[in-house]
Each structure stands twice: as structure tokens, then as C-alpha cells.
Amino acid sequence: MPHAVGELDLIERIRAGWGGGAPSPTPRKPGTARGGIVLGIGDDCAILRPPRGHDLLVTTDFSLEGRHFRRDWHSPESAGHRALARGLSDLAAMGARPLAAFLSLALPPEMLKKKAGRMWLERFFTGLQNLAGQATAPLAGGDTSESPSGLILADIVLVGSAPAGRALRRSGGRSGDALYVSGSLGGAAAELKKVTSRKLRSKASTSTPGAHPQMFPEPRLALGQALLRRRLATSAIDLSDGLSTDLHHLCRESGVGAIVEADALPIHPLAADHHAEAEALDLALNGGEDYELLFSAHASVRIPNRIAGVRVTRIGRLVEERTISLLGRDQLVHPLKPGGWEHFAVKQ
Ligand SMILES: [Mg+2]
Numbered sequence: 001m002p003h004a005v006g007e008l009d010l011i012e013r014i015r016a017g018w019g020g021g022a023p024s025p026t027p028r029k030p031g032t033a034r035g036g037i038v039l040g041i042g043d044d045c046a047i048l049r050p051p052r053g054h055d056l057l058v059t060t061d062f063s064l065e066g067r068h069f070r071r072d073w074h075s076p077e078s079a080g081h082r083a084l085a086r087g088l089s090d091l092a093a094m095g096a097r098p099l100a101a102f103l104s105l106a107l108p109p110e111m112l113k114k115k116a117g118r119m120w121l122e123r124f125f126t127g128l129q130n131l132a133g134q135a136t137a138p139l140a141g142g143d144t145s146e147s148p149s150g151l152i153l154a155d156i157v158l159v160g161s162a163p164a165g166r167a168l169r170r171s172g173g174r175s176g177d178a179l180y181v182s183g184s185l186g187g188a189a190a191e192l193k194k195v196t197s198r199k200l201r202s203k204a205s206t207s208t209p210g211a212h213p214q215m216f217p218e219p220r221l222a223l224g225q226a227l228l229r230r231r232l233a234t235s236a237i238d239l240s241d242g243l244s245t246d247l248h249h250l251c252r253e254s255g256v257g258a259i260v261e262a263d264a265l266p267i268h269p270l271a272a273d274h275h276a277e278a279e280a281l282d283l284a285l286n287g288g289e290d291y292e293l294l295f296s297a298h299a300s301v302r303i304p305n306r307i308a309g310v311r312v313t314r315i316g317r318l319v320e321e322r323t324i325s326l327l328g329r330d331q332l333v334h335p336l337k338p339g340g341w342e343h344f345a346v347k348q
């Protein structure tokens with residue numbers, strides 16, 4: 001199919017720009033044990049080689065305008081960061097190391113032809129590249145197209161690797177295991193509330209660690225890899241949809257139930273300091289998009305307060321009876337239903 005207007009330009013831009021942002025995008029010599037991209041952008045396919053004795057892990061995530069980001073709420077840098085962060089967080093949840101990223105973009109025609117549109121795109125790439133550089137996730141291919149709907153669509157495929165047979169899974173939790181969460185919860189939803197209530201686009205265009213949990217979430221790659229390497233976790237999942245929903249996923253796959261202690265939850269200051277107690281708890285349980293890791297560990301395993309520089313908090317335990325409950329601050333046990341984030345309503 002012939003290239004759309006501006007498409008070749010864009011491919012060159014992606015190749016040059018992303019390459020400049022990532023610290024190690026150079027193809028490695030065939031036969032090297034470290035693995036990586038043998039052949040990147042420019043041919044019909046990329047050629048990847050995982051490190052010797054490793055499995056390949058693949059995850060794919062859509063970022064749809066109006067569904068996962070909004071141009072009137074998120075800065076372009078934030079939209080780029082978030083598009084990549086979602087896939088990196090999935091790799092983190094399984095203890096994997098990124099090997100390569102693939103980006104397919106559908107863009108409204110004016111984005112390629114008008115100066116303001118091109119500026120938005122430049123800034124989108126800046127956000128994406130900065131995170132790709134931090135996470136060492138070099139771009140190895142992609143596709144572009146005009147979006148007939150007028151909405152931006154970014155599809156990112158991430159390929160990672162983990163020692164063969166050792167990737168963390170949702171299914172390894174057992175009754176009696178302790179349940180832990182990284183970082184803090186509710187911050188992403190609280191920041192979004194702040195932005196939408198002001199009806200102003202967030203000015204946040206750079207990621208200061210922890211300061212903008214909605215705009216610049218931090219995928220916990222180093223933590224996931226440490227959990228795998230040190231054999232600390234029996235199961236793990238990343239918190240994309242909210243603790244209440246993702247805990248249900250983990251419990252279903254592990255064939256167990258869980259009890260979470262409300263008092264133990266590490267609530268992000270953006271939720272805890274600016275909302276009534278019940279609302280802050282709701283944001284922490286159901287807000288979603290925090291991209292922290294939830295994991296279980298055998299009760300006899302000592303889990304440090306910090307792993308790979310990230311705070312880790314014990315929030316409850318897995319139980320045999322397959323129900324999921326919350327021990328409230330009233331010391332009563334309440335059912336904990338999945339109430340996770342459904343992403344944004346489509347902009348009319
Ligand atoms: Mg996930």
C-alpha cells in the first residue's frame with residue numbers, strides 16, 4: 001500500500017528520535033549472549049534474540065484518545081509516557097527485562113500537515129523516548145497510518161525476556177501467603193480528579209518521581225526483576241485497573257481468596273491529603289492506573305520494606321475460602337467487589 005502523506009517522514013523521525021533517547025539501541029552482533037535486537041527498523045521484520053536460557057514475553061497495549069488519554073487533560077509528553085508505561089508495567093509484573101518495543105500510530109491528517117499537530121507529535125515522542133531511555137526499551141519497528149476517525153491511536157507491543165520457566169505469574173499464590181503492594185495507591189485517580197475538576201490540561205510535562213502518578217506513572221521494572229531474581233514472590237500482577245479488580249484477577253488464577261486490611265493500605269498523599277477518609281480509601285481500592293505491583297510471598301519469607309529502591313507494604317493475606325474481603329477501619333469484614341477503573345468516557 002502506498003505510504004500516507006508524511007508517513008515516510010514520520011518513520012524517519014521515529015527512527016532518529018527514539019534511537020537518540022534510548023541508551024543502547026545499537027543492534028548487537030549475532031551470537032552475543034546478552035541478547036537484544038539483531039536487526040531493527042528498516043527491513044521487513046525485526047530480528048530479536050533473547051539472552052541464552054531465557055523465555056520471550058510479549059505484551060500489547062492500545063492507547064486510544066478519549067479512552068486512555070485526552071488531549072485536553074494530558075500533556076503530549078504524558079500521553080507518550082503513558083502509552084509505553086502500560087506495556088512496561090506488564091513486563092515488570094512478570095519480572096521481565098525489556099528487549100524491544102514496536103509502535104504503531106494512527107494519526108489524524110492535520111497532525112502530520114499542520115505545525116501545531118507536528119508540535120504535539122514531537123512532544124509525544126519526547127515523553128515516550130524519555131521513558132524508553134530510562135527503561136532501556138529500544139524501538140525495533142512499527143507502522144503508521146492516517147486515522148480516518150480523527151482520533152489518535154497508539155498501539156505498543158513490548159517484547160521482554162526472563163530466565164526460562166521463572167517469569168512471575170498470577171497463578172502461583174497459595175492460601176496463607178502474605179500480600180504486598182509497592183509504592184502507594186490512589187494517586188493516579190486523585191491527580192486525574194484534580195485535573196478534570198479544574199477543566200485545565202495538566203501542565204506536567206516531565207516526570208519527577210512520584211509527583212504525577214496519573215501523568216507519569218513509574219513502571220516497577222527493577223522491583224519485578226528483583227522479586228524474580230531473589231525468588232521472593234509466589235505470584236504477581238500490576239495494578240492497572242485498581243487493587244480491587246486486579247486482586248480478583250490474581251485470586252482467580254491462583255484459586256484462592258484474600259483479605260485486605262484497610263488500615264494497612266499505603267494511600268498516596270494526593271488522595272489522603274485532599275479527600276475525605278472514605279473517598280481516599282475508595283481511590284486507593286478502585287482508582288486504578290497506579291501501575292504498582294501487587295504480589296504474594298510465602299508467609300515465612302522475610303520481605304524487606306524496600307526492594308530495588310521502592311517501598312513495599314504488607315496489606316493482607318491470601319485465604320483458602322475463595323472470597324475477597326476488606327477488613328475495614330471499623331474492624332468489620334466487608335466484601336471487596338471489583339470496582340476498578342473503566343478508563344475515561346469517550347469524548348463526545
Ligand atoms: Mg497487567
